[in-house]
Amino acid sequence: MKQSTNCRNHRWQRGVAAVELAIILPILLMLLTVPFYFGRAFWPYTVAEKAAHDAARYLSSIPVTEMKSQARIAAIVDVARQIYDQEVAELNPGMFPPTPTITCGNFTCDGISVPDTVRVAVRMRVFDNFAGTSNSEYKDEEGGIVLTADVTLPYVGK
Known part of the structure; x- marks a missing residue:
């Protein structure tokens, strides 16, 4: 008598895992798309932020004698740009690579005065064909984020 009860319960359990998977799988897929989307958007930003930080760190440690030399300051700024360009090259920016804006204090690096701060800023456009029009409120007129x-x-x- 006990064997027939177990056999009947076993038949009712068949396919339950498949039904649970069919219910849970769409929810899990939707939950996984959000981190993948933000990962695709934040990876270029993280690379650009680190490259800007490394270029600014290089500029902030230049000796004051070289920072005040008008003959050397253009080469120093060029090295900072090269640091940035080499680190951003892994993004494969295509036809429109981002160019950093490098300033010493509130002005461009001119070799006349010693700045209190150095700043490296970059504005870059990232194209995401994967998301389509779902992020249209963040896109500019050319379609990039x-x-x-x-x-x-x-x-x-100093």
Whole structure:
């Protein structure tokens, strides 16, 4: 008598896992798309932010004698741009690579005065064909998502 009860309960349990999977799977897939989407958006931002930070860190540690030399300041700023460009090159920016804006204090680096801060800022456009029009409120007129990385560090080369 006991065997027939177990056999009947076993038949009722068949397919329950498949039904649970059919109910849970769409919810899990929707929950996983959000981190993947934000990962695709934040990866270029993180790379640009780190590149800007490294370029600003280089500029902030330049000795004061070189920072006041008008003959050397253009080469120093060019090295900071090269640091940024090499780190952003992994993004494969295509035809419109982002170019950083480098300032010493509130002005461009001119070699006349010693700045209190150095700043590397970049505004870049990221194109995301995967999301389609779901993020249209964040897109600019050319269809890209505009990200801004801005790093300001104190000048410690004094």
